[in-house]
Amino acid sequence: MFVSEKAPAKINLTLDALCKRTDGYHELESIMTTIDLADRIDLFLRNDQKITLESSSGLVPHDEKNLAYRAALLLREKTGIRKGVHIRIYKHIPVAAGLAGGSSDAAATLRGCNRLWRLGLTDKELIELGAYIGSDVPFCVHAGTALAKGRGEILSTLPSPPLCWVVLAKPPISVPTADIFQRLKVDQIQDHPDTKKMVQAIHEGDYGTIAKNMANILEPITFELYPEVQKIKERIKKFGADGVLMSGSGPTVFALVKTDARAKRLVNSLRGFCRQVFAVRILGA
Numbered sequence: 001m002f003v004s005e006k007a008p009a010k011i012n013l014t015l016d017a018l019c020k021r022t023d024g025y026h027e028l029e030s031i032m033t034t035i036d037l038a039d040r041i042d043l044f045l046r047n048d049q050k051i052t053l054e055s056s057s058g059l060v061p062h063d064e065k066n067l068a069y070r071a072a073l074l075l076r077e078k079t080g081i082r083k084g085v086h087i088r089i090y091k092h093i094p095v096a097a098g099l100a101g102g103s104s105d106a107a108a109t110l111r112g113c114n115r116l117w118r119l120g121l122t123d124k125e126l127i128e129l130g131a132y133i134g135s136d137v138p139f140c141v142h143a144g145t146a147l148a149k150g151r152g153e154i155l156s157t158l159p160s161p162p163l164c165w166v167v168l169a170k171p172p173i174s175v176p177t178a179d180i181f182q183r184l185k186v187d188q189i190q191d192h193p194d195t196k197k198m199v200q201a202i203h204e205g206d207y208g209t210i211a212k213n214m215a216n217i218l219e220p221i222t223f224e225l226y227p228e229v230q231k232i233k234e235r236i237k238k239f240g241a242d243g244v245l246m247s248g249s250g251p252t253v254f255a256l257v258k259t260d261a262r263a264k265r266l267v268n269s270l271r272g273f274c275r276q277v278f279a280v281r282i283l284g285a
């Protein structure tokens with residue numbers, strides 16, 4: 001018996017930090033949406049209670065360091081189920097890219113094991129479990145579009161942004177999220193994103209305002225440490241896009257464009273500078 005789950009990547013249309021908490025995490029406000037760039041997770045029932053994992057990518061760990069493995073383990077521990085699973089990950093989302101690939105694999109494993117092991121947990125329960133695995137996992141369980149608050153686990157559903165192309169460029173570096181957050185000085189943030197305006201623009205389906213108001217307070221920190229990320233952003237701006245932003249803590253930079261022709265042109269222009277370039281649709285809902 002086996003089940004298959006899609007694990008889509010996310011982008012942050014806004015990412016803001018309000019304060020540093022006593023537990024070391026930051027109180028966030030971030031609007032996230034899923035895009036049509038996805039891993040596939042196949043889950044095979046094992047009756048021997050073991051959790052095993054294989055992946056099409058040599059870049060992801062095959063043990064507890066893999067968030068999908070941890071998701072299955074957590075679900076087994078919390079429910080006491082005496083079953084196992086073999087997890088097969090077909091990796092398409094770049095690794096350590098700011099696109100929540102690992103978190104989305106974990107979310108898909110929670111959803112999939114819930115079905116495979118017939119646990120009957122609700123989405124709300126899966127979201128709560130997701131928070132134990134990582135700050136982006138609750139959103140990835142929720143999927144679609146949402147405003148995330150708290151550590152990332154307090155979610156308000158938003159409608160899908162208007163249909164458009166998302167062109168992504170990932171420079172060949174990995175950015176450790178914890179390093180970037182550690183350097184963040186919340187009281188020195190000069191321009192906070194206008195989250196309210198973005199929420200309203202999404203409700204109104206106002207593509208122009210969405211594209212113009214994208215902002216991420218982690219950008220200056222990543223740009224200083226990895227100037228090539230800023231260079232990619234500048235290049236995309238020069239080639240022409242309605243909005244350009246770094247996703248999460250980077251290094252992936254994404255651009256919104258409306259027409260097929262402009263998406264194609266942008267991808268072609270970027271190919272010479274960056275090996276990993278994608279053009280995908282917003283999934284959004």
Ligand code: C5P
Binds near residue numbers: 134136177
């Ligand atoms: O929760 P997760 O392990 O994905 O977070 C990675 C790192 O990002 C944390 O170690 C922390 O440094 C930072 N972080 C934060 N505040 C959040 C979420 C993540 O400071 N709300």
